[in-house]
Amino acid sequence: MNEAMYYKKEDRGRVYCYLCPVHCHIVDGGVGACKARKNIGGRLYSLNYGKISAISMDPIEKKPLYHFYPGSSILSISSFGCNFKCSFCQNWELSQQVPIMENSSISDIIKIAESYKDNIGIAYTYNEPLIWYEFVLNTAKIAKEHGLKNVLVTNGYIEEEPLKELLPYIDAMNIDLKGGDWFYKSICKGKLENVKRTIEISSSHTHVEITNLIIPGLNDDMSKIEEMAMWLSSISKDMPLHFSRYFPQYRMEKPPTPVETIMEAKKIASRYLNYVYVGNVFGSDQNTxxxxxxxxxxxxxxxxxxxxxxxxxxxxxxxxxxxxxxxx
Incomplete structure (x- = not known):
């Protein structure tokens, strides 16, 4: 185990974790909301440091990143844990429970990344990489030294100080913008304002693309989608936005999002943004x-x-x- 960053010791053996906006106060022997940070004897440790739950070569478009090295491949790695509790999670086996994992060193990951001739770098993805913070930060630093690119696929739920420490080593991000205030509070157990701040800060430091998974009856209000597109355009009209079609997963059994809903969202968002794409829709136009x-x-x-x-x-x-x- 590796001692965690961004925490403070409190009285009675408790610790205060301020890596993300959940701000957990954790008793000795307890874990944070992310299930990946544990208080042991008054010190906070990262339980997922060097723990790899999945590793594979993916097209960069799968992240999805359409405007960053199009047509290339990237080594994708993940661990476990997440600081959200989304009932529709598409990777719940990795984010909401502890899967079978292997121990890997940073040098192991770098060697694997360099062993693939056409690989551009490392993508930290599948579960939430921001609560894998220490391993991602240390790996990203060394990856940069080896000429590898670093990509984050994230919910963007992190405090400003650790985000700014990490960003110099990140070459591209895909950030989920899941819905409005109500959606974040009721479905994700988080706050929209923190994610929006991450998008604003990150877009001034690195390449950013946005994903919005549209779920029937929850975040498919076209007026809210228009509001989201308008806000993104206030940062940059050139920021790519990916609408993704929901399918039943984890604890959510709503029917799949109608294709017509996805296409209407694209039509509305395209009034404000130059690059809008749709995902999980067979036969849809993916060209730029x-x-x-x-x-x-x-x-x-x-x-x-x-x-x-x-x-x-x-x-x-x-x-x-x-x-x-x-x-x-």
Whole structure:
């Protein structure tokens, strides 16, 4: 076990964890809400440090990241735990319970990442990487030294100080923006304002894309979706937004989101944002288009091809496109 960062000792052997906005006060022998940080003898320890629950090579588009090294692959790793309690969690086996895991050192992960010829780096994903904080931070630092990219796929629920310490080592993020205030308080057991702050801070330091999983009857109000798109556009009209279709999972048995709902959300959000995509919808258009002339910039079919982008701009009209390409 590794001693945790961002905690303070309290009286009677308790500790106060301020890594994330849950702000757990943990008695000796107890664990935090994330189930991944434990008070042992008045010290807080990371239970998931070096614990790997899943490891695989994924297309970068699976994160989803469409504007960061399109067509590339990345080594994805995860541990366990989460500081949200979403009843619809798509990765609940890793986030809401303790799975079978293997012990891995940072050097092990770096060696695996470097063993794949076309791998661009490491994605910390599947469970919530921000409560895997110490291992992610230490691994990301060394990965950067080896020329590897670091990607976070996260709910964005973290305090400002640890976020700012981590960001210099992160090359791209996909952050979930799950819904409005009510949705966060009632469904996720969190607060929207903290996630919005993470998006604002992160977007000024690294490449950020947003995912919104639309669930029937919970966060499918088109006026709220329009409000979300307007807010994101106030940060940047070029911030990619991914709407994802919900399917029954974990403890939620609502029917799948109608395809029409997803497409309507895309139509509304596209009034404010230049790049809006849909996921979990078979046959949907996944291409990236120039916001001005509508030329295809990135074609995503059997394989991903960059076809209309050169030196940072659209080949056809010269409009600046928010896409990061491989240096090679």
């Amino acid at each position: 288009y120039c916001p001005v002339c509508r030329s295809i910039i990135v074609e995503r079919g059997y394989r991903t091809r960059v076809v209309g982008f050169e030196k940072g701009v659209c080949k056809n009209c010269g409009y600046k496109i928010n896409i990061i390409l491989r240096e090679d």
